Amino acid sequence: xxxxxxxxxxxxxxxxxxxxxxxxxxxxxxxxxxxxxxxxxxxxxxxxxxxxxxxxxxxxxxxxxxxxxxxxxxxxxxxxxxxxxxxxxxxxxxxxxxxxxxxxxxxxxxxxxxxxxxxxxxxxxxxxxxxxxxxxxxxxxxxxxxxxxxxxxxxxxxxxxxxxxxxxxxxxxxxxxxx
Numbered sequence: 015x016x017x018x019x020x021x022x023x024x025x026x027x028x029x030x031x032x033x034x035x036x037x038x039x040x041x042x043x044x045x046x047x048x049x050x051x052x053x054x055x056x057x058x059x060x061x062x063x064x065x066x067x068x069x070x071x072x073x074x075x076x077x078x079x080x081x082x083x084x085x086x087x088x089x090x091x092x093x094x095x096x097x098x099x100x101x102x103x104x105x106x107x108x109x110x111x112x113x114x115x116x117x118x119x120x121x122x123x124x125x126x127x128x129x130x131x132x133x134x135x136x137x138x139x140x141x142x143x144x145x146x147x148x149x150x151x152x153x154x155x156x157x158x159x160x161x162x163x164x165x166x167x168x169x170x171x172x173x174x175x176x177x178x179x180x181x182x183x184x185x186x187x188x189x190x191x192x193x
Contacts, residue, residue, distance in 0.1 A: 036192075041066040041167065043190025047085045052180040057087035057103050062186045070113065077113040079128065082106075085186060101139035105182060107173065108132050109152060124158040134175035136182055143177075150175025150182075158192070165192040 043064040049057045062085040070077030085105040094100050109132025116125040130152055137145040156169025167190050174183040 037069065037071060039068040039070075039165070039192045041068060041190045041192045043167070043188045045186055045188040047087065047184050047186040049087050049184045051183050053087065053103070053182050053184055056090060056093045058090050060085060060087035060102070062086070062188070064186075064188055064190060066190070068192065070115070075115040075117065077115065077126075079111040079113055079130070081109045081111060081130075081132075083109075083186070085184060087184075097140060097142065099140070103139075104137050105173075105175070105184070106135045107150070111152070122160045124160075125155070126157065127155050128169065128171065129153040134173070134182070136175070136177040146177050148175050148177065156188075166190060167192060
């Protein structure tokens with residue numbers, strides 16, 4: 015009985031080429047964002063939401079992604095004490111990215127590298143800072159997963175832009191679903 019159950023689980027987790035690879039996918043994701051550098055001087059670890067449009071082919075390792083993301087970082091204790099109130103910093107972005115899928119056959123995982131350029135809008139919840147939009151870049155790695163008939167992905171990236179004379183960079187770690 016255990017062998018039959020194990021075989022059934024394995025069969026449902028094993029992708030078929032048509033199910034695991036789609037030419038066009040829509041993804042919704044979220045996760046933890048870790049501030050670095052100048053951003054970390056005034057912010058705590060935050061959260062983010064991501065929407066993505068993925069264009070790929072089963073036969074070619076290269077693909078394209080359009081991502082729209084919103085990151086929110088709560089002020090740390092020092093900034094809250096200086097302002098006398100709580101608040102947060104946000105970074106919204108729209109990026110065009112290239113992906114390179116690493117070769118793996120007959121696997122429910124499909125690892126990839128991702129990198130791109132885009133517009134990043136930085137803002138604060140209080141009136142002490144002005145909103146600004148600057149260009150920036152990102153680079154990271156992840157993997158698409160196909161298990162139990164669910165298409166998903168997990169990735170970590172480094173994003174870098176600027177705000178005036180200060181750098182804004184952070185690491186979002188993301189889990190998402192692909193439709």
